[in-house]
Amino acid sequence: MDLAVRGYAEAMAADPGNVALALRTYRQALEAGDTALAMRSARVLDQSGVLPRDGTLLFVLDALGRKDWNAARKLADRLKVEGNFAFLSPFLSSWISTVDGPYSAPAVDEKSQFGALTARYLDEHVALQALARKDVAAAKPAILRALSVQTSTLAGLRIALARRLVALGQREDAIALLALDDPALRSTKLELANARQVSELALTPKQGFGRILARLADDVGEGDSRPLALALARLASISDPASGEMRLLLARQLVLSGYADIAVVEVGKIQNDSPWASAANNLKIAALAQTGKSEQALALARDTVARSEASAAQYLQLANLLSEMQQFGPAVDAYRAAQGRFAKGAVPWSLYLLEGSALERSGRWSEAKVALDKAMALAPNEPVVLNYLGYAQVERRQNVPEALLLLHKAQALRPEDPAIADSLGWAHFVAGDPRNAVPMLEKAAAGAPGDATINEHLGDALWAVGRRYEARYAWAAARVFAEGDAATRINGKVRSGFRPEFAAP
Structure with missing residues (x-):
C-alpha cells in the first residue's frame, strides 16, 4: 500500500488535474492514511464535481481540525444536500455548537430513512456533549439511556464517559460504568480507582464527530460494505490520531479488508500502557497469521499466555493457531487451559468441541469422544x-x-x-x-x-x-x-x- 501511495503521489505531481488519476489516488491515500495526499486529490475531484461522498467527511474533519466553524457549518448543510450522509449533519452541527454556541443538542428524525440507525447513537453524543459542557446533571440520564439500548459492552464509550466523569468529580459513577469483564475496562478501572486526580480534556468537535464515524464503521462493517467501512475507520483515526481505540478500530477493518500487514503497523502504534494494549496484541497475532507469518504469530501467542493474567480468549487464540499449524497435541493443552479459566460448570460447549476436534485429528479418539460427549451434553441441539x-x-x-x-x-x-x-x-x-x-x-x-x-x-x-x-x-x-x-x-x-x-x- 505504501508503495502504491508513493506512486500515486508522483503521478499526481506530474499530472495534477487528471480526474481519473485523482480518484484512484484519493481512495488509496485515504486507505493508507496519507491525509495530505487524500485532501489534495479530493480537491481536484471536488472541483470537477465527482468527489465521492465520504470525501465530504474528510473536508469536515479538516475544517474541524482548523477550528473553522463557519466552514464546518457549511459542510453540515452540504451533507444534507448530498444525501448519503445527511443523517450525520445534526451530530456535526451539535458538536460545533459545544464550542461555538449557543449549544443545540442533536435532533434526529426517527421516521427518516436512517432514523433507527442514528437514534442508536443519539444519547451517547448527548451524554458526551453534556460532559464537554461540564453539565453532569444532563449527562447522567443520557448515559443510562445510551447504555440501556445496546447489546455490546461499548468499551470505548464507557471509557470515554468514565474518564470525563472522574475529571468532573464523579468517581463512583465512573467506576460503575467499568464494572464489566473486558480487558480495556479492567485496565481503566484500576487506573481511575488509584489515580488521585484525573485531568481529562473535553472532547473536541473533531473527536466527537470522529466517534460517530467509528460507530458507523463498525455497523457498516457487519455487512458487505467493506471499502466504506475501511474509509470510515480511517476517517475516525484521522479525527483522533492519539486514540488507541480509533487505532484498534482501523486495524480491525484493515485485517477484514485483507490489509493485515498494514494492520500490524497500526497496532504497533498503540502504547503498552494503553487500555487497548491487550486487544491490540490479540489483533496483531491474528494479523501476523493472516500474512503467513505463522511462527511469529505463534511466538507472540505463547508469550501472551505465559503471563499470569492470560484470559480464556488468549488461550483459545493460541490453541486455534496450533490447530491450524497441525500441532494438535499442544493445541489440546491450550484448549484445556482455556477451559480452566472458566468457573466450574461455565465452560462453553464450543471449547469442548474444539478440544474434541484436536484430539480426534491427533489420533486420540477415546479422549476425543469424551470431549465431544461433553459438548453434546451442553448443546444437544x-x-x-x-x-x-x-x-x-x-x-x-x-x-x-x-x-x-x-x-x-x-x-x-x-x-x-x-x-x-x-x-x-x-x-x-x-x-x-x-x-x-x-x-x-x-x-x-x-x-x-x-x-x-x-x-x-x-x-x-x-x-x-x-x-x-x-x-x-x-x-x-x-x-x-x-x-x-x-x-x-x-x-x-x-x-x-x-x-x-x-x-x-
Missing part, C-alpha cells in the same frame, strides 16, 4: 456438535445406528447444510443403505460442488446402486480438487471402477 460427533463415529464404523440418529437430528435442524447432508448420506451408505444415501449425497454435492469428499462419497453410493456412468462423473469431479492419498484413490476409481481397496474412509 447444536447441529455442528451433532454432525461432528455423528460423522466421527461413522468414519470409524462405530455406533453407526446411534450416529445416524444424531445426523438425522442435525439435518432436521439445518436442512440446507451440505456438510450435514454429506454426513447423513455417508452414514446411510456405511450402514448398508446406498439407496437412501444417494439423494442426500446428491443434495450435498449440489450445495458444495467443489468439495472432493462429498463428490467421492456420491460416486461410491452411485456405483453401489448401479448408476456407474454417473459414479465415474462424480469421481471425476472429486478428482479436480483432491490431493495426496485421496487423489490417488479417486484416480484409481475413475480408471477401474470401485474396488474395496479404493473405498473412501
Whole structure:
C-alpha cells in the first residue's frame, strides 16, 4: 500500500488535474492514511464535481481540525444536500455548537430513512456533549439511556464517559460504568480507582464527530460494505490520531479488508500502557497469521499466555493457531487451559468441541469422544456438535445406528447444510443403505460442488446402486480438487471402477 501511495503521489505531481488519476489516488491515500495526499486529490475531484461522498467527511474533519466553524457549518448543510450522509449533519452541527454556541443538542428524525440507525447513537453524543459542557446533571440520564439500548459492552464509550466523569468529580459513577469483564475496562478501572486526580480534556468537535464515524464503521462493517467501512475507520483515526481505540478500530477493518500487514503497523502504534494494549496484541497475532507469518504469530501467542493474567480468549487464540499449524497435541493443552479459566460448570460447549476436534485429528479418539460427549451434553441441539460427533463415529464404523440418529437430528435442524447432508448420506451408505444415501449425497454435492469428499462419497453410493456412468462423473469431479492419498484413490476409481481397496474412509 505504501508503495502504491508513493506512486500515486508522483503521478499526481506530474499530472495534477487528471480526474481519473485523482480518484484512484484519493481512495488509496485515504486507505493508507496519507491525509495530505487524500485532501489534495479530493480537491481536484471536488472541483470537477465527482468527489465521492465520504470525501465530504474528510473536508469536515479538516475544517474541524482548523477550528473553522463557519466552514464546518457549511459542510453540515452540504451533507444534507448530498444525501448519503445527511443523517450525520445534526451530530456535526451539535458538536460545533459545544464550542461555538449557543449549544443545540442533536435532533434526529426517527421516521427518516436512517432514523433507527442514528437514534442508536443519539444519547451517547448527548451524554458526551453534556460532559464537554461540564453539565453532569444532563449527562447522567443520557448515559443510562445510551447504555440501556445496546447489546455490546461499548468499551470505548464507557471509557470515554468514565474518564470525563472522574475529571468532573464523579468517581463512583465512573467506576460503575467499568464494572464489566473486558480487558480495556479492567485496565481503566484500576487506573481511575488509584489515580488521585484525573485531568481529562473535553472532547473536541473533531473527536466527537470522529466517534460517530467509528460507530458507523463498525455497523457498516457487519455487512458487505467493506471499502466504506475501511474509509470510515480511517476517517475516525484521522479525527483522533492519539486514540488507541480509533487505532484498534482501523486495524480491525484493515485485517477484514485483507490489509493485515498494514494492520500490524497500526497496532504497533498503540502504547503498552494503553487500555487497548491487550486487544491490540490479540489483533496483531491474528494479523501476523493472516500474512503467513505463522511462527511469529505463534511466538507472540505463547508469550501472551505465559503471563499470569492470560484470559480464556488468549488461550483459545493460541490453541486455534496450533490447530491450524497441525500441532494438535499442544493445541489440546491450550484448549484445556482455556477451559480452566472458566468457573466450574461455565465452560462453553464450543471449547469442548474444539478440544474434541484436536484430539480426534491427533489420533486420540477415546479422549476425543469424551470431549465431544461433553459438548453434546451442553448443546444437544447444536447441529455442528451433532454432525461432528455423528460423522466421527461413522468414519470409524462405530455406533453407526446411534450416529445416524444424531445426523438425522442435525439435518432436521439445518436442512440446507451440505456438510450435514454429506454426513447423513455417508452414514446411510456405511450402514448398508446406498439407496437412501444417494439423494442426500446428491443434495450435498449440489450445495458444495467443489468439495472432493462429498463428490467421492456420491460416486461410491452411485456405483453401489448401479448408476456407474454417473459414479465415474462424480469421481471425476472429486478428482479436480483432491490431493495426496485421496487423489490417488479417486484416480484409481475413475480408471477401474470401485474396488474395496479404493473405498473412501
